[in-house]
Amino acid sequence: MADTIVKIENLVKRYKDLIALDHLNLEIKQGEVFGLLGPNGSGKSTTISCLLSLLAFDKGNIEVFGRKMTPDNYEAKRNIGIIMQNVAVFDELTVIENIDYFCGLYIKNREERKKCVQDAIAFTELQDFTRFYPKKLSGGLLRRLNIACGIAHKPKLIILDEPTVAVDPQSRNKILEGIQKLNAEGATIIYTSHYMEEVEQICTRIAIMDKGKKIAEGTKDELKKMIKNTETVSVETSAVPADVLEKINALPHVYSACCTDGRLEVKCSGGKHNLIRILNVLQESDLHFGRVFSELPTLNDVFLEITGKALRDSD
Amino acid sequence: MxxxxxxxxxxxxxxxxxLIYIGLFLVLLTFFVDSSAQNNTFEAERLSVSVIDMDNTEESKALINFISQRHDLVEIENDKDTILDALYYERTDYVLNIQEGYAEKLSNGKTNELFTNYKIPDSYTGVFVDNLVNQYVSTLSAYIAGGNNMSAAITKTETLLSEETAVTVQSFSDNKSGTEDYPIKTAYYFQFMAYIILSVLITILSSVILKINxxxxxxxxxxxxxxxxxxxxQIILGSTVVVAVIWVIFIAAALIMNGGAFTEKFLLALLNSLVFTIISAGIAILIAAVAPKSNVVNVISNIVALGMSFLCGVFVDQSLLGEGVLSASRFLPAYWYVRANNMLSGMSDEVFSINSFMSFVGIEAIFAAALFAIIIxxxxxxxxxx
Known part of the structure; x- marks a missing residue:
């Protein structure tokens, strides 16, 4: 069984009357890409701040690398890399000076540091921009610099707090590929985001948070199995008469059918050939239809079914 | 590290x-040192005066001669338009028309309707020449009334009015020349250093600390x-190095200005400036602790440095400041810095005494301690x- 890298037990954090974290429990194993998914204000960043001892908490216990995490647990801190949501670099230092500065907070030896800095530059593909000042970099390059500053000292645990906010799709893909590469090189990753597609794409295990609570945890398949929905069939059509809707609802494995704005949406729980059966009903009723979609459940469906609201709606 | x-x-x-602040400092310094170095003697101003002599007698010529010794005579045509043009274009400041019968009226003891004149209304030049002519006529009349003949009266009048009173120009402060071992240039340098050291330290220290933090x-x-x-x-060490480098640069410049002489008063000025530099560093760190962002530091720097400098007598002599302002400025460290510096140079009424000087520096040190306590x-x- 893999070693536990991070263990959070019964973590409670209050801001006066607001409970930001409500008895949160998490266990992150070595080599995982652990996703913390939740809408804005769900407690993801607070969890990270408590984990890094940047924020005091009211109750609970946090262990990192098997030792209690405290502000002066410098041994644990040596092996943690942090990439914050907001870019944390000096505008007055060049790309290479910034990476060297943050790497130097962990590695004193100049030669060793020089190599680490070069590796980080190569990893983030910033070779052509080493003498640039951050203000001269594009948003995507700036994010890559932010990542380089966080990983230059080759940490075993890398925490990325929404690193792709306000990043163009191309740079986002590069960042996600980079995270997977870091994981492949042996780093354990904690990745927080409210973009379910990203979390689905890279995370091996996911915890979904809402209002400071962990509402579900598991691999993406495990999470999807937790809910009733296994397939959603959408059909572009004109208005569907009530008797036809009744027929569709009566089909085996269908538990919900509705038609809004010229789109028939049918939710199924298990079973095979759901799509053919639905289309047969429409054909028998002499209803014309356009495009047809059959979608597997997403993490948004998981979130929707557990909380009654969509991830994006709750932003 | x-x-x-x-x-x-x-x-x-x-x-x-x-560097912008240092440039401003040098401009101010040059201006103030130059103005202090100007000749402190008095010389009456010579105006351009035109005289039209309708009487054309020895007596009227004597008056013209008297005026010419004090002002520059400008010839002018006796034509109203020409006279008004000349006054308008400032070719002349005053036009005196000596009326016909001037000498006769004077000898008869009459002093009214001797002249007509053209002058710029409400101008000091008009009043200046009016006074001169009135003084001449009244003195001459007095001598005539005293039994002197006209010729003797004119001679005596000219002799009497030629006597000049020695005028010494005093500044509001008693001394603008400094002392032998602490010349005025050096005194001004240290006085303005209060402004520049505060501005530079806030600009550098506050913004760097804000960026690091x-x-x-x-x-x-x-x-x-x-x-x-x-x-x-490391932040404290960095701040100390920056403050020390800035202070040493300013002191090196002061030493050059002082002719390389480490006089006793110069050393005391160094001590005064060192304590004030520590205060300035404290103010800069305090601003860094409370300022929301580094881009507002320049605004704060101007408000704090200029405000304190004006209130405490860096730019304006403390003797010129109102009692209310001085009472308030006693709660600011720059007041004690300037007061100590003025005492060294003799620019204030206070006689130099090492005990008083050290007490002023001590008050500055208390300000420094209080500032750092607030920062902590x-x-x-x-x-x-x-």
Missing amino acids: QVFNAFLKISKKTIPMA RKEIRSRTNCSCLTVTSQTA LINKVKHNAQ
């Missing part, structure tokens, strides 16, 4: 802004294995809030 090295690198980036950077640094004590120590308190409150 990552934080320390970054501190120095970021400090270097603020040099252009600091930016929330995101601080969070990232706090996540590292660098201890908080080490971070703080604020940082503690902020730390606890986090």
Whole structure:
């Protein structure tokens, strides 16, 4: 069984009357890409701040690398890399000076540091921009610099707090590929985001948070199995008469059918050939239809079914 | 020493802004030193005066001669339009028309309707020449009334009115020349140093500390294995080096200005400036602790440095400041710095005494201690809030 890298037990954090974290429990194993998914204000960043001892908490216990995490647990801190949501670099230092500065907070030896800095530059593909000042970099390059500053000292645990906010799709893909590469090189990753597609794409295990609570945890398949929905069939059509809707609802494995704005949406729980059966009903009723979609459940469906609201709606 | 090295690198980036303040300082210094070096003697102003002599007698010529010794005579045609043009275009300041019968009226003891004149209304030049002519006529009349003949009366009048009273120009302060071992140039240099050291230190120190302590950077640094004590120590070391370098540069310039002489008063001025530099560093650090962002530092720098300089007598002599202003400025450290410096140079009424001087410097030291105590308190409150 893999070693536990991070263990959070019964973590409670209050801001006066607001409970930001409500008895949160998490266990992150070595080599995982652990996703913390939740809408804005769900407690993801607070969890990270408590984990890094940047924020005091009211109750609970946090262990990192098997030792209690405290502000002066410098041994644990040596092996943690942090990439914050907001870019944390000096505008007055060049790309290479910034990476060297943050790497130097962990590695004193100049030669060793020089190599680490070069590796980080190569990893983030910033070779052509080493003498640039951050203000001269594009948003995507700036994010890559932010990542380089966080990983230059080759940490075993890398925490990325929404690193792709306000990043163009191309740079986002590069960042996600980079995270997977870091994981492949042996780093354990904690990745927080409210973009379910990203979390689905890279995370091996996911915890979904809402209002400071962990509402579900598991691999993406495990999470999807937790809910009733296994397939959603959408059909572009004109208005569907009530008797036809009744027929569709009566089909085996269908538990919900509705038609809004010229789109028939049918939710199924298990079973095979759901799509053919639905289309047969429409054909028998002499209803014309356009495009047809059959979608597997997403993490948004998981979130929707557990909380009654969509991830994006709750932003 | 990552934080320390970054501190120095970021400090270097603020040099252009600091140079602007230093440039301003040099301009101010040159202006004030030049104005203090101007000749302190008095000389009556010579105006351009035109005289039209309708009487054309020995007596009227004597008057013209009297005027010509004090003012420059400008010939003018006896034509109203020409006269008004000449006054308008300032070719002449005053036109005196000696009326026909001037000599006769004088000898008969009459002093009215002797002249008509053209002058610029409400001008000091008009009053100046009016006074001169009235003085001449009244003195001459007095001598005639006293039994002198006209010729003797004119001679005596000219002799009497030629007597000049020695005028010594005094500044509001008693002494604008400084002392032998602490010349005025050096005194002014140290006086304006209060403004420049405050401006430069706020510009450099406050903005660098704010950048180092930016929330995101601080969070990232706090996540590292660098201890908080080490971070703080490196920031203190960086600040000390920056402050020391700036002070040494200004003192080296002061030494050059003082002719390279380490006189006793110069050394005391160094001590005064060192304590004030520490105060300025304290103010800069305090601003860094309370300012919301580094881009407002320049605004704060101008408000604090200019405000304190004007209130405490850096730009304007303390003797010119109102009692209310002085009472308020006693609660500011620059007041005691300027007072100590004035005492050294003799620019104030206070006679130099080492005890008084040290007490002023001591008050400055108390300000410094209070500032650093406030900084520690604020940082503690902020730390606890986090």
